[in-house]
Amino acid sequence: MLAATEQGLAGVWFVHQQEHLPDCSRWVTDDTHATLLAAALQLSEYFQGQRQTFEIQLHPAWGTPFQRAVWQALQRIPYGHTSTYGDIARDIANPKAVRAVGAAIGQNPHSIIVPCHRVLGTNGSLTGFAGGLDRKKYLLALEAAHA
Structure with a gap:
């Protein structure tokens, strides 16, 4: 699962992941949002063995x-x-x-x-x-x- 805010990629989680998801009130809901599309493309390239690093803006505010x-x-x-x-x-x-x-x-x-x-x-x-x-x-x- 991918989630984004206007500030960047908010998260990448697996289906049935053990941890709780952070507050989703600021997530974008448009599946065609540029951040979500870029993350999906880069993850696809990763799984095909074509990408070793990611070039995507991460949401800056999560975590201590x-x-x-x-x-x-x-x-x-x-x-x-x-x-x-x-x-x-x-x-x-x-x-x-x-x-x-x-x-x-x-x-x-x-x-x-x-x-x-x-x-x-x-x-x-x-x-x-x-x-x-x-x-x-x-x-x-x-x-x-x-x-």
Whole structure:
């Protein structure tokens, strides 16, 4: 599911995603809105292995400053690579905040575009993903095949 406001892409969620959706009162309802069309096209290219980065304006106001710092760190993980919760905590200069990083990742409203699927447990294990671990495994395999 895609959602946008006049300020940018508000979110990307999977059907039956585990997390709650943010306030939708400001979402645009026009299916032909430029942001929604661009997001749909870029996601289609991603799933075809033709896109490794996204060029779309994200809605700027979601999340706390800490969450936004975590989400920005996620965007620095290269396509086809993975990171750990501890790596992200160190990247945002808060190395003891590993659990808080995990919580912030779990609230990421921009699945795939802000690549929370690239974060693994310290031992390389697949850990929580709001879209489900099968989807996380699929996304990582897709990227590995096209990196």
